[in-house]
Amino acid sequence: MVLNLEQVGLKKEGKWILQDVNWKIENGEHWALLGLNGAGKTALLNMLCAYYFPTTGNVNVIGRQFGQDILGERLRQQIGLVSSTIKEKIYGTDTAYQVILSGAFASIGLYEEPTDKMRDQAKQLLKELGCYEYANRPFRMLSQGERQRVMIGRALMGEPKLLILDEPTNGLDFIAREALLESIERIASKKVPSIIYVTHHVEEILPVFNKTLLLKKGTVFAQGESKEIITSSKLSEFFGVEVEVNWNDQRPSIKKRK
Numbered sequence: 032m033v034l035n036l037e038q039v040g041l042k043k044e045g046k047w048i049l050q051d052v053n054w055k056i057e058n059g060e061h062w063a064l065l066g067l068n069g070a071g072k073t074a075l076l077n078m079l080c081a082y083y084f085p086t087t088g089n090v091n092v093i094g095r096q097f098g099q100d101i102l103g104e105r106l107r108q109q110i111g112l113v114s115s116t117i118k119e120k121i122y123g124t125d126t127a128y129q130v131i132l133s134g135a136f137a138s139i140g141l142y143e144e145p146t147d148k149m150r151d152q153a154k155q156l157l158k159e160l161g162c163y164e165y166a167n168r169p170f171r172m173l174s175q176g177e178r179q180r181v182m183i184g185r186a187l188m189g190e191p192k193l194l195i196l197d198e199p200t201n202g203l204d205f206i207a208r209e210a211l212l213e214s215i216e217r218i219a220s221k222k223v224p225s226i227i228y229v230t231h232h233v234e235e236i237l238p239v240f241n242k243t244l245l246l247k248k249g250t251v252f253a254q255g256e257s258k259e260i261i262t263s264s265k266l267s268e269f270f271g272v273e274v275e276v277n278w279n280d281q282r283p284s285i286k287k288r289k
């Protein structure tokens with residue numbers, strides 16, 4: 032099992048941010064995590080990466096039960112996290128290749144001498160993610176879509192068991208978004224690692240994300256097979272406005288009913 036949360040609650044500054052969260056991810060499953068602004072998605076991810084400890088309940092991530100003695104650093108080496116916070120820390124002068132290589136050490140910047148195996152793996156990832164042609168270009172000169180690919184490559188360098196993509200299409204135009212989604216689909220089709228794809232956008236729930244969790248006001252509003260969760264009636268209740276969901280080519284689209 033990749034993840035097991037039981038009756039998890041998180042209280043910060045006297046306020047419950049997460050409550051009664053139950054969530055299991057089996058090996059090889061890929062999940063979409065959908066929630067509006069302030070739903071608690073970031074707080075939940077921070078907990079999965081052991082930056083926050085649960086106030087109540089049990090958290091088990093990749094076979095590690097959270098307790099007083101959990102080593103956050105060790106756990107984080109097994110989780111590939113792609114988020115805007117990490118992206119902002121990357122040195123703009125490092126090349127795409129160096130950024131991907133740095134993932135082997137889970138460091139920002141390269142301080143250790145990579146092995147030949149690491150170099151081969153980084154080159155392979157550059158190819159798989161379509162980054163090869165700009166491998167030697169500094170990170171700051173890359174487009175948003177290119178940077179995002181590099182960040183995913185960096186996360187995959189550590190051969191994580193869980194890959195968390197936190198709103199990876201933010202700031203991308205339609206073409207770049209679809210291209211990135213295609214790459215994500217390719218990674219997901221390999222089964223390992225399991226992916227949690229965090230988004231506000233229903234249209235980004237690719238067929239590979241066959242499970243969806245809806246988070247609302249810090250609690251699980253619904254979870255299960257995406258086809259059963261992403262429906263007009265469920266999402267109308269979830270968003271609190273009447274919406275119409277249509278499935279086309281195994282991808283959902285949504286619009287507000289007039």
Ligand SMILES: Nc1ncnc2c1ncn2[C@@H]1O[C@H](COP(=O)(O)OP(=O)(O)OP(=O)(O)O)[C@@H](O)[C@H]1O
Binds near residue numbers: 043048067070072
């Ligand atoms: N450390 C903290 N202390 C106090 N309140 C917090 C803390 N972290 C988050 N919150 C609050 O918890 C709620 C959920 O925040 P969170 O950032 O997890 O939402 P989100 O679903 O990620 O939203 P968005 O989509 O806008 O990023 C918000 O009301 C936020 O202000």
